Amino acid sequence: MGTTYAIQADCPQALPGDRIDAELARIDGLMSTYDPDSELSRFNRAPTGEPMLVSREVVDVVDAAFGVAERTVGAFDATVAPLVALWGFGAEAAPRDPGPEQVAAASRSVGYQRIAHRQDPPTLEKRAPATLDLSGIAKGYAVDRLADVLDEAGCRAYLIEFGGEVRAFGNARGGGPWRVGVESPSGAGLVADVELRSGALATSGDYRQYRELDGVRVSHIIDPRTGFPVGHRLASATVVADTAMMADAYATALLVMGDVDGPAFADANGLAAIFIVRAEGGFEVFHSRAMRQYLNPGNRATTEKDSGRREGAGAELGGGRSVSRTLVRSSAR
Numbered sequence: 001m002g003t004t005y006a007i008q009a010d011c012p013q014a015l016p017g018d019r020i021d022a023e024l025a026r027i028d029g030l031m032s033t034y035d036p037d038s039e040l041s042r043f044n045r046a047p048t049g050e051p052m053l054v055s056r057e058v059v060d061v062v063d064a065a066f067g068v069a070e071r072t073v074g075a076f077d078a079t080v081a082p083l084v085a086l087w088g089f090g091a092e093a094a095p096r097d098p099g100p101e102q103v104a105a106a107s108r109s110v111g112y113q114r115i116a117h118r119q120d121p122p123t124l125e126k127r128a129p130a131t132l133d134l135s136g137i138a139k140g141y142a143v144d145r146l147a148d149v150l151d152e153a154g155c156r157a158y159l160i161e162f163g164g165e166v167r168a169f170g171n172a173r174g175g176g177p178w179r180v181g182v183e184s185p186s187g188a189g190l191v192a193d194v195e196l197r198s199g200a201l202a203t204s205g206d207y208r209q210y211r212e213l214d215g216v217r218v219s220h221i222i223d224p225r226t227g228f229p230v231g232h233r234l235a236s237a238t239v240v241a242d243t244a245m246m247a248d249a250y251a252t253a254l255l256v257m258g259d260v261d262g263p264a265f266a267d268a269n270g271l272a273a274i275f276i277v278r279a280e281g282g283f284e285v286f287h288s289r290a291m292r293q294y295l296n297p298g299n300r301a302t303t304e305k306d307s308g309r310r311e312g313a314g315a316e317l318g319g320g321r322s323v324s325r326t327l328v329r330s331s332a333r
Contacts, residue, residue, distance in 0.1 A: 003139075009150055009158035010170065016153050023145050030058055031138040033081070040132060048126040057141075058134075059122040061245070062115070065137045068249040069112040072265070076253035077224035079114060081133035082106040084222050087229055107227040140202055140248025143167045147244075159196075164203055165244045168196035182274055184283065185235045191285045192238075192274055194294045200244035204251035205236030205276075223256050232258035233278045240272040240294050263288060 005024075009015055032038040039054050046052050065078040086098045086106045098106070114130040117123065124132070134141075143165045150158050150169075157170025159178045168178040177195035184191050185205060194201055206221050221230045237254035241247040250271055254262040259277045266273040266288040273288045287295065 003163035005146075005160070005162040007146070007150070007158060007160050009155045011150065011153055011155040011158075013153070015155075016149060019149050019153075020146055023149055024142060027057075027138065027142045027145060030055055031061065031134045031141075033133050033135060040134060043124050044131050046126065048129055051123045051125040054122055054124050056119070056122040059117050059119055059124065061134055061137060061141050062117045062124065062132070063119075064141075064245055065134060065249060066112045066115075066117070068137075068246070068253060071269070072250075072253040072257070074112075074225050075223070075256040076136065076249055077110065077112050078132055078134055078136065079110050079112050079130045080222055080224040081131040082109050083224065083227050084133070084220070087220075087222055103227040110224055110227075136252045137245055137249040139163050140165050140200070140244035140246070143200065143244035165248055166196070166201040167244045168200070169198050171197065182238050182276075185276060186283070191276060191283070192287070193296055194238070194240060194274075195296070196240070196294065199240055199242055200247045201238060201240050202244060202247035202251045203236055203238040204248075204255040206230065206234075206255065221252070221255055230256060230258065232260075234259040234262060234275060235278050235283065236276045237262060238274040239266075240291065266290070 005020075007015060007020070028035065028038070030039045033040060033044075035041060039058055043052050043054060062078070065076070068076045069078065083103070083106050086102060088097065109129050109131070111130070114126065114128040115132060116125045116127055139162065143160055143162045144167060146160050146162065147158070147167045147169065150160070155169075157172070158168070159172070159180075160167045166180050168180070172178045177197045180194045180196060180201055181190040182192040182194060182203065183189075204221070222228070223230055234255060234257075237251050239247045239251040239254065241250065250273075254266060254271070254273055254275070257265055259275065263273070263275055263286070265271070267290075270290050271288055272291040272294060274291055275286055277284045277286075
């Protein structure tokens with residue numbers, strides 16, 4: 001998946017590094033869009049109207065992705081890949097920016113309803129031409145699977161960080177929750193500290209992957225509903241959820257929705273979320289009602305300005321045995 005991971009854990013024996021690497025490689029072999037031999041890539045080459053047997057895990061992740069798509073009315077859509085490529089991002093990036101007719105043509109092949117899935121037997125089928133890309137949820141799923149590996153190894157506490165997705169369990173060194181920092185888009189420090197004892201955190205932002213066209217910033221975050229890159233003021237959305245898979249998907253959905261609809265959706269649906277919005281002179285930071293329980297009182301309403309950015313470490317990773325490695329397989333995101 002072309003990214004790094006870091007794990008801090010309190011385990012009865014050495015961390016099962018080989019098992020961790022093997023699990024990540026296995027998931028990559030199922031869901032990578034860069035590996036032509038992955039299960040997902042083979043499905044994308046399959047003809048329309050022909051059911052294809054796939055792993056149950058793939059169907060489970062597809063089911064979760066389509067559930068988020070339905071609840072967000074298409075703000076999150078795992079079939080958006082043709083539009084992402086058209087705007088010059090992803091595994092099949094186009095060499096130049098599209099015109100309105102090209103956007104309209106690509107949009108006609110986008111829509112999660114174009115793919116059918118069922119659990120028994122685990123099957124995917126294209127109802128109409130479509131490309132399935134699980135990169136907005138698969139990395140979170142991988143983090144959850146690493147948590148399962150550590151649970152099976154009898155680890156009493158851990159903090160997993162994989163490409164920006166986090167999963168925590170138990171107490172940090174010295175007791176108390178794990179503390180995970182939410183980074184400023186400016187890179188000048190942290191805007192919030194999130195406390196986790198059991199759960200997951202994911203952030204989606206538009207400030208690392210982007211291009212400039214005639215002086216205009218083109219985000220890699222494409223709104224599946226319009227076919228165009230997002231153009232609102234929301235720079236990042238961070239979500240806390242029970243699983244990294246769901247935190248991953250909802251963080252992307254909120255970023256697509258923007259600085260008005262995203263917070264409204266989070267509050268209406270009880271999502272714990274932090275929003276960083278571009279403002280004159282810096283960034284404004286605010287959170288949903290459900291996020292309050294995860295924040296220190298000093299984090300509960302913040303406006304970040306150039307003269308007042310808070311400095312600090314990205315996360316408290318205290319105690320226990322640790323492993324930090326780089327996974328060099330092709331990125332799915």
